[in-house]
Amino acid sequence: MTRPALSGRVAVALVVVGAVLMLVPLLWVLALSLKSNAELMADTHSVFNGRYTLQNYADLVGDGQVFRWIANSLIVSLGMTAGVLILSSLAGYGFARLEFPGRRLLFVIVLFGLAVPEQAVIIARHQLFSWAELHNTHGALILPGLSAPFGVFLMTQYFRAIPKEIDEAALLDNASRFTIFWKLLLPLTIPAQATLGIFTFLSAWNDYWWPLISATNKEMFTLTVGIASTQMNFAQTEGLGFLMAQAVFAGLPILIVYLLFQKYIVQAVAGAAGR
Amino acid sequence: MAIDAPARARRRPAGWANALFVLPYLIVFVAMIVVPLAMGMWLSTTKSDLFGVEAQVGFANFTRLARDPIFLETVWNTFYFVLLTVPALTLIGLGLALVLNRPARWASVLRTIFFVSTVLSVTVVTLVWQLVFTPDGGLIAVAAEALGGSPVAFLNDQDLAMPAIAVTTIWWCIGLPMVLFLAALQQVPRDLYEAARLDNASRWKTLTRITLPSIRRTFLLVVIIEIILQFQLFGQPQLMTRGGPNNATRPIVLFIYETGWRQWELGYAAAAAQVLFAMILIAAMAQYFVASRKDDR
Numbered sequence: 001m002t003r004p005a006l007s008g009r010v011a012v013a014l015v016v017v018g019a020v021l022m023l024v025p026l027l028w029v030l031a032l033s034l035k036s037n038a039e040l041m042a043d044t045h046s047v048f049n050g051r052y053t054l055q056n057y058a059d060l061v062g063d064g065q066v067f068r069w070i071a072n073s074l075i076v077s078l079g080m081t082a083g084v085l086i087l088s089s090l091a092g093y094g095f096a097r098l099e100f101p102g103r104r105l106l107f108v109i110v111l112f113g114l115a116v117p118e119q120a121v122i123i124a125r126h127q128l129f130s131w132a133e134l135h136n137t138h139g140a141l142i143l144p145g146l147s148a149p150f151g152v153f154l155m156t157q158y159f160r161a162i163p164k165e166i167d168e169a170a171l172l173d174n175a176s177r178f179t180i181f182w183k184l185l186l187p188l189t190i191p192a193q194a195t196l197g198i199f200t201f202l203s204a205w206n207d208y209w210w211p212l213i214s215a216t217n218k219e220m221f222t223l224t225v226g227i228a229s230t231q232m233n234f235a236q237t238e239g240l241g242f243l244m245a246q247a248v249f250a251g252l253p254i255l256i257v258y259l260l261f262q263k264y265i266v267q268a269v270a271g272a273a274g275r
Numbered sequence: 276m277a278i279d280a281p282a283r284a285r286r287r288p289a290g291w292a293n294a295l296f297v298l299p300y301l302i303v304f305v306a307m308i309v310v311p312l313a314m315g316m317w318l319s320t321t322k323s324d325l326f327g328v329e330a331q332v333g334f335a336n337f338t339r340l341a342r343d344p345i346f347l348e349t350v351w352n353t354f355y356f357v358l359l360t361v362p363a364l365t366l367i368g369l370g371l372a373l374v375l376n377r378p379a380r381w382a383s384v385l386r387t388i389f390f391v392s393t394v395l396s397v398t399v400v401t402l403v404w405q406l407v408f409t410p411d412g413g414l415i416a417v418a419a420e421a422l423g424g425s426p427v428a429f430l431n432d433q434d435l436a437m438p439a440i441a442v443t444t445i446w447w448c449i450g451l452p453m454v455l456f457l458a459a460l461q462q463v464p465r466d467l468y469e470a471a472r473l474d475n476a477s478r479w480k481t482l483t484r485i486t487l488p489s490i491r492r493t494f495l496l497v498v499i500i501e502i503i504l505q506f507q508l509f510g511q512p513q514l515m516t517r518g519g520p521n522n523a524t525r526p527i528v529l530f531i532y533e534t535g536w537r538q539w540e541l542g543y544a545a546a547a548a549q550v551l552f553a554m555i556l557i558a559a560m561a562q563y564f565v566a567s568r569k570d571d572r
Binding site: 015023087095099100149213251265 | 290291292293294295296297299300301303304306307308310311312314315318367370371373374375385387388389390391392393394395396397398399401402403404405406407412414446449450451454455458478500503507509510514528531532535536541544545548549551552555556559560563
């Protein structure tokens with residue numbers, strides 16, 4: 001029994017080393033963000049000794065543009081989350097419970113949408129938004145995300161799993177389809193709403209390509225695009241510490257949200273991938 | 276389902292009203308996916324720029340792609356990147372799941388740590404890793420100097436830039452394969468392990484005879500999901516190397532982006548997008564096929 005026990009301990013040791021490797025880059029960035037730019041320019045080894053300062057964070061707050069980007073990200077992410085939840089719940093109920101002409105075919109077409117990558121539609125989508133003069137608005141950043149078929153797929157599955165007897169009893173009481181949906185069934189889908197909502201929020205918050213090409217006006221940048229715009233001149237920058245403070249500032253809120261809602265986030269991400 | 280014909284006919288009007296529930300989504304779906312998809316296919320057969328379609332060129336864009344050395348290089352780069360990342364992500368993810376699939380507190384802390392990078396955006400991730408790789412006081416450079424080595428400019432080296440981006444990506448994405456494997460391990464029936472224990476099977480035997488065969492389907496799914504995800508590589512090279520040095524890190528998606536939004540050759544970019552779409556579609560079909568075989572784990 002000694003050999004397996006030893007191999008088990010080696011495996012655990014390896015995993016611990018891996019965990020340290022996961023954290024070291026983050027701690028490195030945190031350390032640099034606490035050093036003054038001048039000191040870093042002179043000697044990066046000073047990370048390990050010398051004075052730490054919150055000056056970079058003070059500059060960041062004074063600068064203010066980061067708050068504008070955070071506000072944009074919040075508006076877009078919350079808007080997209082609300083939209084996806086509403087559209088997916090309605091459509092999920094329709095596909096799972098109601099009869100209408102072409103229902104089966106439409107559902108298959110929507111499922112096919114799961115296989116369409118962003119790259120296949122983004123050029124024409126960008127053209128359409130140009131023609132409609134919608135670029136550089138919050139609506140333009142929200143709208144494409146509302147079409148993601150994953151939510152419809154998830155909600156349809158979820159509504160199907162709810163016993164039909166519930167609706168049938170209510171139908172006998174002459175309740176309308178919408179009342180059944182709204183009063184009876186929707187409250188039962190809250191776990192699925194949480195999963196879908198968290199997943200949508202996270203993907204909207206971290207979305208990069210579409211905001212990069214749609215929001216070209218600095219005022220309309222989301223946080224992701226804003227942070228990207230500041231690192232374009234990474235090699236020449238004289239404000240390494242400032243850049244790092246920005247990275248910490250951008251990463252921290254989502255990390256805190258992650259630590260608070262870890263269980264749901266992991267569930268949502270895994271669920272979306274393994275659909 | 277056993278509704279007789281007259282009853283069904285009487286329900287017709289209500290049937291159309293029922294469609295109102297799916298209508299809002301379908302409108303967005305058509306406007307944001309169906310129309311752009313069709314329009315993209317049509318664009319790929321045209322010569323188009325910012326101001327509109329100049330000419331119908333049939334399949335000329337595709338024959339041009341087949342002969343474009345830069346495009347072919349991006350295809351190769353993309354496959355190379357997938358080869359660097361997908362096996363590593365799958366095997367490391369599996370290893371982590373096997374070690375961390377236990378109720379202990381420390382295991383839960385480690386699971387949290389390995390998933391933490393997944394929630395970061397690509398721009399934060401690339402910022403962090405540029406600071407790890409940069410020869411001017413980057414983490415690796417500082418560590419190398421402390422050990423008597425000399426700093427290496429990973430991102431400016433034609434042979435090292437793509438592996439560096441792969442390492443960044445593995446760090447960023449390792450959480451997903453780990454949790455997919457963890458979920459699968461939770462599904463393995465307990466009585467199988469019970470039986471193995473009664474048979475005095477070694478840990479190694481339990482692993483190779485029970486655990487691994489039980490999660491075969493998940494293994495395949497993780498590989499396919501990661502192929503689809505990593506095939507769409509874009510932000511990391513766009514932000515860390517801009518496709519350089521000498522095109523060594525330019526993947527297909529970056530080619531589409533630059534052709535479309537730097538050179539404004541929309542028709543040509545759309546054609547490249549169709550090629551990528553076809554490749555991803557094949558992988559997605561494979562995923563659907565594997566995922567729908569539910570009975571066979």
